[in-house]
Amino acid sequence: MKKGVILGATSILLASQIVTTIMPLAAKAEEKLVPNTEESVQSNAQVELPVPALPDQQIESTTEEKQEEASTSDAKEETVPEAEAKVETRASVTAEQTSEAVTATSEATVSTWAQLQTALMDNNVTDISLAADITLGATTIPTGLNKTIHGNGHTINANFNQIKLGAAGAVGKMENVKLTNTDIYGLFWSDAKNVTVTYKDVDHSGRQMIYLPYGELILDGKVSSYVTVEEIFQGNKMTVLPGATVDFESTPASRALSPVLLMSTDSRLTVGKDAHLNIVSNAANIWGPANSSLVNNGHMNLESKRNQAINLSTGSTMQFNTGSTFKAISGDTVEEAVEATSGSIIVNSGATFEVESNGVQGSIITGNQLVFANGSSFSITNHNRSGAVFGSYAKPTNVTIESAEGVQTWNRGVLISQQPSFNYSGPLSANFNIDGYLSGVTQTGLTSNNASFQNTFRTGNTGKIVGGSFAKVEIGSTTIDELTTESTTVTGTGEPNARVEIKANGTVIGSGTINSEGKYSVAIPKQAANTVVTAQATLQNLTSNVASTTVRDATATAGTITPNAHTVGDSHITGEYTGDVTSARLFVNGVSTRGGTFNPDGTFSFFVTPGSIKVGDKVEIVALDKNGRELDRKNIDVISNLSGNIMPSSYTTGSSTITGEFTGDINFARLFVNGKHVSWGGTFNPDGTFSYYVTPGTIKAGDKVTIQGLHRDAAGNTEILDEQQVQIAMQGSITPDTYTLGTSNITGKFTGDVNFARLFVNGQHVSWGGTFNPDGTFSYFVNPSLIKSGDTVRIQGLHRDAAGNTEILDDKTVQIAGLKGTLTPSAYTLGTSNITGKFTGDINFGRLFINDQPVSWGGTFNPDGTFSFYVNSSLIKSGDKVEIQGLHRTANGDTEILAKEKVEIAGFAGTIAPNAYTPGSSAITGSYTGDVNFARLVINGVPTDRWGGTFTNGTFSFFVTPGFIKSGDKVEIQAMHRTSTGDTKILDTKVVKINLQGTVSADPYTLGQATITGTFTGDVNFGRLYINGEHALWGGTFNPDGTFSFYVGRDLIKAGDVVKLEVIHRVSASDLTVLDSQEIEIK
Known part of the structure; x- marks a missing residue:
């Protein structure tokens, strides 16, 4: 795909023996590093001018439809590539380069990038716990075999850097962590053999989640990934552990940039029991090479909006086991939804398998076997009018279908019909061969225990096929209307287009077809009273229920009564009636009264004493014919004569009262929060206003709050008159701290319902997000290069609900702190390779001048306020004017000078104390102090050509040829300091005493x-x-x-x-x- 070649070298050796590190390119690498023609960037040290340009860095272009583009740009003076924005960071870090020690133990708790980097590089540390959110400062390559990062709910901002596991057989794990801004390799990636990485409870977003070409990714707990550039998983094996839930979503449109991209022959994807793997993408959901395998024991839900759901290459297999479910939707208008090229798909008993496609090719394509075992449930649909359900490629395939419930099929182009084109009753078994993947697919050798299936099923004509639990085992219910002795037509409802048969006492008396609206009308002869007449529908091989009615004597009375609701205090119960109703009997809580006036127009009224019926009474009216026989019976709803409305004002979270207005008889209220009754009461004032006390904190943003307006009588009985939802007015404030240029977080405090933020720089919206903590503090990540001195920065405090809707609650300006700092260099000793000293404030970079000429820049500025600045030991000479500038440097390379200080050059001093010399021996020995590192011999007042010596830990040895010093000679030794350039200075002279014999x-x-x-x-x-x-x-x-x-x-x-x-x-x-x-x- 890409990534086949990663720059193997992580450093080059310059002529001056200074190591300069090289970072592996990410996709669309931001820029090459081109050294300045005047000054050089310090990596491990400063280098003298000129410096040869670094070699071009390359990555292998991707296959299929995409090629990574590496863009280049000229580096401006004193700038570095964005990927190396942090001062003194390295693209690839080895154990020797880390600067912060971690105790030699198997566990470490870290809260800074430096601590995390040190723990990663320490092979003794296997378990790392995060105590804070961390932003990676460089790509790091641990060489240990076991690394686990416990996120404890914190965030790792990869900052487009990597943690690459460098050792074959390494085991890595990340749990309970949020990962952001990963590059196209991800975190804990590796191209070493047999590497295993586990992600448990990980929320990821970035360019890619992980790259493991020779390793295995194990997913546990709840794992989500949202990717915008390349694949989510790209590697050899992926396993979703039992019970895990995995949600993958990616936006790249290229077919081959699949969220799950299996790379190596014999790659494997396994979904464990009760696990959920959900994938939504534009690319194909899952893509695999030859001999790949997919085993589903859990639940897979796939949707590709533009391409296939699954495409596994030659000889691959897919197996869907008992208890598993699978649903795949493909938006590709040409290709299949699921394919195992020259391979097999096996759907075992107890598995549920659903596929929907939209292409002209078959929905499912295999090249060896396609099996739907007895006990499986399957539904295969091709929505394209030209596309069939099955196909084969690149070899013919054998299809086995078994369904105890039978099989239903729809012809291509008629899928909008609710009724199948064919119903094949079960139990059904069938076997046949197919060759081809378009609607012209060849079908041969069909055998089936269902003669209808064997005679009529054609793969190329079939746009949908279902079996198992998806097969419809009964048609719609059939009804029959009431009949009398005068009826000559039977009416009712049933399954559209079905044949309906009418029987009387078991004998057919009529038949017909139910129309497309589900209604039928069949002529019959008149039937005697009390005859049982039935109706039953039949559609293909399916039959409906038997509906029945008993023929009623046409001369018998009949009628209905429909009372209106009764309002307390009214003097009449009113309503409508039909048929032979002439009077009624009213029951109130079981006590009856007969009466009523039944008008020719079908209306009636029944007198009641006003107030005799109350809310809550059980009231029933019975319709009677002229003989007093009951024809119908109905309950009467009793409604109050009280009325009123309640109009609550918007409630502000955190306040102690709900206020508003009311009308009518309301004098009491009851409060519900999220459907739960929480309190009742309220003060209802004569002026039509009310207030209702609520404990602050009871109502939160996002809650559904309703208030009922009631009438409460003296006895405490209540009646609901109105109910209204209380709108919640959210409130909150955000108070950002002063922001320091070059840092990666805006921090501060917030109140109320603020749980989200949006950042503006110079009026332009640049980002949104933030972490809002229970203690009222927040942090908001910002690219350190984004905010510059003089910018106008605003942050909005918002409330964001579960649906993603936002409301602005506050808007504040972020103050930018002025940069400051001091620099105190120590005296420099000629011939040494470092200028050291102390600094304060925002200084994080240095620049060196010698005799007013810039020579180098960089430096290491430590958290303890000390610094060191590398300088070639031969560069500074006695008498030079040396100045060092303290700067603040931002991630994009902008610098600001905060301090300038002169570097004093220390004078040399030292003494020498020679031991007595024995004539004939080969060395003068003794001790020395201070800066002495060289010596010269003087004999009888004349300097000799004998110079040098070994000076170590306060002792020295000076070689002399035996016999060179003679008896009577006056011998002196000169102690010197010699610089790397060969300059010398005499610091002391002493007589060497001669041992006489x-x-x-x-x-x-x-x-x-x-x-x-x-x-x-x-x-x-x-x-x-x-x-x-x-x-x-x-x-x-x-x-x-x-x-x-x-x-x-x-x-x-x-x-x-x-x-x-x-x-x-x-x-x-x-x-x-x-x-x-x-x-x-x-x-």
Whole structure:
């Protein structure tokens, strides 16, 4: 149909490694995103100029008669497509992109879009409860296997976004929720395999309810859907659970945009026991591919105003089971109403099956079997004069008809006749084959247990056929008028066009035909008194009841009396009479009086004492002949001589009195609300006005209220003199809150009977609806892009009744709040990728200037009043003038600057503390603080080409080649901050202390010898001699070959002295480091 290909990619990678998301196109996608030539929209971050244009987005065009049209428009500066109207939203959201945390639990209660989005993306959350109405801010693709949304009576405004179940085998459910503004994919749709979605107690409106090409939709409770663009359900399987009620209505006219469109081979539609599936559409109600199946165990009611009701393709089957009912009406003037191409339709025992079509093709078309089992009830009607009841396509079909009640048929073109063309008595069974789908259909092999059916039934001639409970089992009732011994004609009524037979004591004495008006007149010979004469009608194989009368002696008296109603206080009872009446007897509550004057003109009068007959008395008059024999008896209605009218004024709901005027004898009243008596009383004033107390709240808008005007006597007896309906004057007010531009709801309060609203912008009616809560508050959804600064906005408070009639009760102007806000950016650190800070008010967007030039716009503005604005870390340099603007941006991209602030660039600071270095090792290590992230080595005052280092968590390591630093070198390390552009700044310089080492091995000393000799290692370059603990000499010669000599003279050391030699690394007289010492052996 459409939707075969959805953009698989949800993001592209730009050269700057910034992710920009792409939204899957909806039908008639509002616009492509074309980046501005000067600035770029922030999606996950700002990107530098220029930015390559995004690729065109496409969807697969629909089949049949329609193609989705994707319109494009040039994006103006700083605007985004309508589908991305909300700032910082994404077309497709992954779990890593959600920003609001939900505790890791299986349940979550949400009241905002951000919370709902987070819960949807958290695979640990399986049950989501709505605590408020929510408008979707983006298309979201949960990857979890189980998601249930409990709506709790709230509304999800899809805002033409989607919740797409991304995982194969996922199970989704929505219950007790109202869904609005869905796009052509719906909510909880999926193109993954084996996805199951359940809708329970869901009220939906939008472009399509759901798209499940490889999944199953289960409907439970009460589900309704009103769709204006495409299908309602489009998918593989749809199941209506037992007891559910489903109401589908769609407006698209294209034949193939069926409310129920089965997509895959072997698709299935199942309606459970006691379930109701009602579909009204212009398109075909149900459309299915090859090998589809329909199983009805409940009640289906289908009406297509322009096309077929059901069309299932090759090899499909429909089965209607015991207890099910089915009614389909097709408005197509060419096609059938119900078709199973090369397939079968089976109507089982106990099923009721009705089809009406208006096309030249057969009402029902099959290509294998059409079965009406014994015990089923069926009625098939083709209103087209050229159309038959049955047809076949694309193969011949076998038809089986069984009906214990018989079958009735009407020829094509005579359906306006109430009488069938043929009545075939039951029990009837028949079987035959047909080939073709027009009135020239070929019928062969007819066999039937009813000879008349076998001889006369022709499929191509038949425009209507009924069986089971629809078959008429008896004709109209027959009556016979009174006869006397002088009668020679019998008259009466009966079934039009039927043959009527008159019998006397069982013998036929006359016959004739009842005329088209249902009357007959048959000549007979005179009959003796007390003879029983009967009349019975016969039409084809059907016979009527037997009507009878007994012949009366013509000489016997007869007559009737017809009294007028008697008014209390009158002196006569009057009326009319016929025949042989000469007097009368009057009974009043069982007491009789004989009398009366019977005039030749057929009138009579009977004197009564005025006032002797009262309202409520039982009064009867008996007509007598001259011999006093009773000829007739009638009751007399007694009416009051009291009179009066009551004229209630309109009642205002919530008030405590019904007022109005009255006339005559009314002095009391009684009140009824919706047919129930609620109170009586009232004050009736001499000036003809009245008031009647009613408890406020007793009468509500829409109630039917009547008041009776009565007369009440001293004994408490009452008489109704008048009754009038009280018109209800509804009242109410609406008080809207100040509206903030860019938001999606107008809120406020209301009173009285207001339950509906209508919105006007600049005098133009734009929408109607609203949610009116029991606590007197209301909310009214409005597209955030609809209202702009300077617009004149009005909202009308209305009362809307069940029939959809509305009455305006109030009309108020909606004030538009002025936008305001402040921006406080934190100092920016060079080389970082975000400007952060705080904001207030209506700011929801940012724009960055460097040296007075705009560079990017976007930003993330959080509910806690903090913001972050991405900036390329190399973009801002020391000395730059940086400014950030705080804006309010509406859904249609309009912006208003609310604040401008300078961004201070923070100075760098830091220290370094190197550890002592051991010559020969490969690293200088130590600690650092602040912004140090780079270092350089200085040896003996000369900067080297050695720079770099690893700086992590306050410690550093700086590589040096072993041997590069030598003994005696003065080593310094410079601590720097280096930006992403390579700029550096020296923050600190420290001397690196060298770890010295060395040993000494002196030869034995021989008394009188002038020098001490031996060997040494390491950094030894000086010696110091101690004799008996006293410092004696210092100096020595330490040769490169590791030998040394230390002059002592020949007589300094004597026998018995304790001599020790210290070896030292000497830098200066004040910089000495002792490395080793040894006591000298003396010989």
